[in-house]
Amino acid sequence: MISTDRLDSAFLALADPTRRAILTRLAKGEATVMELAKPFAMSQPAISQHLKVLEDAGLVAQRTEGTRRPRRLATAGIDAMDRWLEMLRSALERNYDRLDQVLANMESAPRKKGGKR
């Protein structure tokens, strides 16, 4: 079960364009703070701050490799596939329930020209 708090912090974390760009970069593979800071013209502390928000939201994880601490997308935290599929499903279900109604209306009010078929 996904907790609402977790979802809230994930959405909050994703609301920032720099953080979305960081995720886009990490989707291509893990990277260190230094590597992440480079394309953003931001200081490393600023990037670290963004990473902390992403880590707190469970979207990014880090591992230790000697003195390096590369970050990667946290698949367990994101579960973006599951959430996306769930969002898609609920949006489609809502859409198709409405479509049922649209189709029923079409049936009862056929096109003016050429009759029902």
Add this chain to the structure above:
Amino acid sequence: MSKLKLETQGDRYVVVTRQFAATPEALYRAHTDPKLIQQWMLGPDGWTMPVCICDARPGGKMRFEWASSGQAGFFLTGEFIELTPYRRIVHVERMHLPDPTPDNHVETTFEANGSGTLMTMRMTLPNAATRAAMLATGMEGGMEASFARLETLI
């Protein structure tokens, strides 16, 4: 109670099927006539589609714009590739969040069967970053609502 079936195919595709009590012709029209699309392709409650351009012919363009009070809107652009009236629509689309997502290739078919029409929609799965952006943009209100509903059901 859900008539919708949604499954992933390999790691690239998602296939959606849904049975409708209507003819393939009616379904095809509901998927290609802007006036009809605007009535149902709205996603979560609270959203409207003030702009719907849908030039349903090969090479024709589509542009759907969604709006919701209190949230930033977003839009989708796309092009039709192949259309077989009342049976099959192939198009490519992308969301603008506001950066465009990678192209999503969509094949939609309508197949008459005993009680109506079976619709099958096969689309490309977005990559991880795109999924994250989609989750973050626009639909969070509806999504939270749907999770809230889910929790009350469990």
